[in-house]
Amino acid sequence: MDFRKLKEELIAYSKVIGIDKIGFTTADPFTELKNRLIRQQELGYQSGFEEPDIAKRVTPSLLLDDPRSIISIAVAYPAKMKIRVESKKGERRGIFSRASWGMDYHHVLRDRLKKLEEFILSQVPDARIKPMVDTGELSDRAVAERAGIGWSGKNCSIITPEFGSYIYLGELITSIPFEHDTPIEDQCGTCNKCIEACPTGALIQGGQINAQRCISFLTQTKEMIPDELREKIGNRIYGCDSCQTACPVNKGKDFHFHKELEPDPEIAKPLLKPILKMSNREFKNKFGTVAGSWRGKKPIQRNAIIALAHFKDETAIPELVEVLQKEVSPVLKGTAAWALGKIGKEAALNALEQAKEYETDVEVQNEIIKGLTLNKEK
Known part of the structure; x- marks a missing residue:
């Protein structure tokens, strides 16, 4: 089998099915990441949403027998709404982060990965493949960095030259020895704008985040939010984009390539007061298709209350x-x-x-x- 040709065909096919960038890397252990994850655990900086077994997060061979490569994909999402809605007195609105504007990206990327998998199996029927998006054991960002999708920014996001950090990531571990791509050199340089922009100081230093203070994490918890951090949330009812909007690379980046990722402004920036009275069914009908609904109604209601307090x-x-x-x-x-x-x-x-x-x-x-x-x- 000519795996170099298969790689070229796979790259071409990826563009047809709505993948904006694709990269290939080895299935070697992520040794450097392991050390960072151990340190994060020691400092209590983890969110608790991650795979608890660090070995699985950094060792592809624990997830697929004899893996030979990992394929990383990126799908770009919009940074601006085509139709805008503004808050008015008595009609205050909250805001979902950009990553939760359109259809739940887990479904979108799983669809793309499934098509890639089917393509590979049509050419190599005995190939072994394991797809992952976000909730999988591996770190999507570590895979994407090593596969040349982008560099790991100081804001802990993967930043691509083409799309900035407004991308979703997923990967396929495979038994096929694809030739690996070259990682992109770090381009953050001396810039610290993301660190300076973080409302809660969650970005400890470039590449290190205390998830327990990150607004994106806080808005997904189910507990009472600490007093000092409530003041920082503003009208965010899911997620936070401060470290992304502050990034110079993201300036002017706004891509509307995929219809299913286009935001409905009444969902992405919803009226706050109606959220407080929503039944579970009403919540599911309105917000059930977006990623920000995954923790259920009550965290969103709590965040809406904080937003109303923010507006007084x-x-x-x-x-x-x-x-x-x-x-x-x-x-x-x-x-x-x-x-x-x-x-x-x-x-x-x-x-x-x-x-x-x-x-x-x-x-x-x-x-x-x-x-x-x-x-x-x-």
């Missing part, structure tokens, strides 16, 4: 009072209590005083007291 939206007081009085979740009740304190109008404070008398949950009580204290500090 007085028109949201009735909705926030209803959450405080009727919601079951202590996280939502407590966050609503804090938000009412941030807004600080008479109706909000009266609701807090009343709730203080009947609320039995200790965590919610603490947030009620905190809300009342916030107003006294003004």
